[in-house]
Amino acid sequence: MVTQPHFLFLASALFAVGAFGLFWRRHNVIVLLMCLELMLLAANLAFVTFAAYAGDLAGQVFVMFTLTVAAAEAAIALAILLLFFRGRGSIAVESLSSLRG
């Protein structure tokens, strides 16, 4: 029997995997974007789970908005990355270093 905690555990695990990937295997900016996308989708899964089990639609509608915004975000992020690639000829994370943090 799959219950609410299972879904929530999955959502948290996906979120953790995304966050882990962001800080662990950082060699390529595209991979970082994928990790971020995973984190967003994990949050969406949590929303849908809570909404479905509470019988409330608001959370599911929220996910529609998040998906749309995430698409816009990905479009802009890739455009900026393309701009960066044109200037630097690389999208390796190590090439993000002319500005030191």
Place this chain on the structure above:
Amino acid sequence: MSTALAAIAPELTLAVMALVLLLLAAVRGQAAARPVLRGGAVALALVFAVLGATAGAPAQSVFGDMVVVDVFATALKMALVLALMAALALSAAPMRLDNIARPEYPIVTLLAGVGMMGMVSAQHFLALYVAMEMQALALYILVSSGASSARSAEAGVKYVLLGALASALMLFGMALLYGATGALDYVTIRTVLEGVDAPGLTVGAGLAFLLAGMAFKISATPFHMWTPDVYAGAPTRVTTLLALAPKIAAAGALARLLFGPLEPLAAQWVPILVVLSVASMSWAALAGVVQGDLKRLMAYSTIGNMGYMLLGFIAGGADGLAAALFYLLVYVLSVAGVFAVILAMRRDGRVVTEIVELSGLARSRPLLAAGMAALMLSLAGVPPLAGFFAKFVVFKVLIDQGMWLLAVYGLLTTVVAAYYYIKVVKVLYFDIPAEPLDRAPARARAAVLAVSVLGVVALLLAPGLGLDVARVAVAPLF
């Protein structure tokens, strides 16, 4: 419906004007750069007039309680519009000099403005999320808009990555709070949370994720990593915008969250804010000392000052929040002038941003140097300038709440941070003059600098006035 539309008239005006200007830009192409910039300024003036006309109207919630329009929202929106105006006005000269005047710039700035105005009015997680993303997406574009500059694109990549991380954290926090309370609107969440004796893991984790996301937006340590790189890499006109407007919007949204739905969790969020505030004040004071680049220095200055602003949130209550709001507005006022000076820094047609480039500016440009010196002293908290008064107010509300230790610690960090502000003054007045900076006529720059310096000095005449305005503005939240 018509009352709902009337309530969001300022946002609607701005959005419609942005679209009209976009159409103009599409038809006329690059030739539209100047008219679009003028149109943008007119749109902001129009919005300011609309805000002024509705400032006294009673508070109302519209769109199924998603959006609230009250004195707090209107006051912050007026501040936002002024900040956007200053940023647009300051952007004209550098874009003309660099031959990169494009109509897209003012349009995207206006769209970011729509998002920021939405943030301070949001009373629902969905409204907050959409508004926040709207301003963030527009700002990502602006940060990377530096003409053929790899640094600008790198700043853009960093901003977009860390900004998306902040959104993801916030979204996860919202999901957890939604699961725990079963609601997305602030009023219901507050009612539910008030009925909970000991908040469970879901609520606690939700709160922590939400606050982490907000801390990114106001660049509080340890979520500040993007700030110095983005400030330094973005074109200076965009850094100006970043330093002014988004901070007002994020602080407004944070105030609505903390003193709205999350008020019952004050015992949980106060310690988190204390950590953020202490870390910001300490790190900014220490790291700011070694900065040689003025834009980077201003990034650390922002981080530190957000720490001081959070002290007002920590003190809590109407007085604490009024102090925080007052602090924020004084800070934004001074920063506008500082960036007006940074934008004047060009030598032989090249942009320079190192502090040493200001050496002996007092000889060649006495007025510019005097203005910069006054603003730096105000940021350092030297009496009797506005910066001193703002810090005094924040520390006073803390002490009134019996938080002596935190106030004393804040005071100590201001002393350390004063070093780098006063160092700039020393460079301006006592160092061997460098080659004089280029002279370019820029009425807008002079106007912004004059308003900023006069504001910072004139507050001396009526120190209570600004604080009274802040008290009136925060009243609807309590």
